[in-house]
Structure formats: C-alpha cells, structure tokens
Amino acid sequence: MSTPTEHEHHIVGPKIYLLILCALLVLTATTTGAAFINMGVFSPIVALGIACIKAVLVILFFMHIRYSSKVLMLTVAAGFFTFLVLITMTLCDYVSRAWGLW
C-alpha cells in the first residue's frame, strides 16, 4: 500500500497563539473606537472589514488552517464562498423587487 494522502501534523506553539490573541484584542479595541468616529457610509464597512480580519486570523491560526492540508483549505474556502453566493443571490432578489426604493 502506498502512503495515504495525509498531512504532517504541525504543532502551533504558545508564541503564535499569544501574538494572535494580542492582535485580536487590539482589533477589538480598534473597532470599538472606530464606532465612535463618524465615518458615514464607511462605518459598517470598516466594522465588518475588521471583523473579517479577526475571523481570518482565528481561522488561520487558532483553527490551524494555515498549517492544514490543501483539501481542508479548499473545503473552508468553498464553504465561505458558497455562503457569500447565497447572500448575494438573496439580496439580488430583494433589491430588484423594490427597485429604487432602497
């Protein structure tokens, strides 16, 4: 039997976890601070942008996707992509039903 398709298990150390923790806490403080600044239409964009960065940090490091096999990376990416497709399609429907009233 040939070697099975597998991936060398990578142990992520406390140093990286601590670094990510600090980054996440700083980003939390940033997003809360940014909420008190009037940025008009950009307020939700900045808030969601920071949330996306935080989520990506959690997925890549806390959830080890950065060190995982390609099949896992693809699975995760495909899942989020499908989610965005579903949101976009639903919004297309709603926006086009009340055209100009948004």
Added chain:
Amino acid sequence: MDSQAIATGHEESPEAHEHPPYLRHHFVTVEQQAETASFGMWLFLLTEIMFFGGLFMAYLLYRNWYYDAFVASSNTLGIGLGTTNTAVLILSSFTMAMGVYSAETRNRKGLLTSLSLTIMLGLVFLGIKTIEYHDKYTEHHIPGANFSVEDFVHPTDKRDVPLAPDMAQHAQLFFFLYFAMTGMHALHMIIGISILFILLVQAWHGAYTNGHTSTIDNFGLYWHFVDIVWIFLFPLLYLISRHPLK
C-alpha cells in the same frame, strides 16, 4: 463494539506505522485519522455557517427596510458590556488553543488548566449576557407581551430622534433578531461548556495526553467557530449604528 479495534495483519514493512489503541482499524495512520476527523468537523461547521447565515441575512435585509428602528434599537445596547464580552470570548479562544497545544505536547496539567479557564471564561461571557438580557427585560425591550414603544416614540435622551409609532413597532423586529442571534450563540456556548466539562473529567483521568488529540482538536474548532460568530454579531448588533446616515 470494536470501534477501538487495533488494525492487525497488514504490517507490510518493518517501518510500518505504529498502531496505538486509539487508531481505528479503517485508518492506516494516526495522521490520516486526525485529518479525516478534522475534515468531518469542518463540514459540520460549514452547515453551522449556513445556519447562522440565515439569521445574518434576515438582519441585513430588515436593517435596510426598517433602518430608523434598527438604528434606535441598536443604540440601546450597552457598548461597554458588548466589548467586554468580545474580549472575554477571544481570551477563551486563546485558552482553548492552549488546551490543544497542551494535549499535543502531552501536558496533562496544562490541559486541565486550559480547559478549566475556558469553562470559566465561557461562564463569564454567559453571565454578562444574562445581565444584558435582564436590562432588556426591565427596559421593556423584549419583543412580544413585554414590549413597549415608549423609549422610541418619546426618547429620554435628547440626541435620539423620536420615531413614528409604526416605525417604533419595527424595533421589535430588531430585538427579535437580537435575541434569536445572541440566544442561538449562547445556546452554542452552553453546549460547548457542557462538552468542556466532559472533556475535563476525561482529561483528569488521563485522556487526550496520550497522543490521541483529535477530540480536543475538533472541540477547539467548534469553540473557535462560536467565537467567530460573535466576532460578526458584535459589530453588527452593537457598533455599526452609532452614527446613522442623515
């Protein structure tokens, strides 16, 4: 049940992989088994993303339809408590990650400490959430029988714009989604904490520090996923309505 059966009979070479008792017979190596388990866990988490996604979609749509009501309702939430809870949850994700690390390095004491801290931080989060829910109750902001439009039609804070009674009624929709989303998130936390207690007892008896880390690994994925849901709930519910347009 032979689910723990040791694979025998096909040790094809001298350097054949070792067969620890936790390696199920249908897997060739521990790594293959771990990867398969993680793959399955991720598929479950993707269904969870779709599940929460429906709630996020509803929030997105109704916030656009009843913008004024959603802005007014969102600004009744305590930004301080929300930020504290975000920090607590992120900290619990860190302790959980340290739990995975302790399991991988076969450090029983580290694992027990990490799991206990994660439980504690999870309970702190739920405690703060309870305070927030109680505030909603005393403010009559719980949709349904308890709800009163008074705060929105006649706001006491001078900076708040009074809403027309029909728009104020739509504040119920915000609070319905608020309770649905944070409640569903809290339910995931309660399930997570319950599982953590079981893992803690098992780890106390020496499990997960013998090389078999899959269970801890995959529970970690679940816990971090719950953290990610909150990372998006926090700005959407608490933050983005501080400065309403026009």
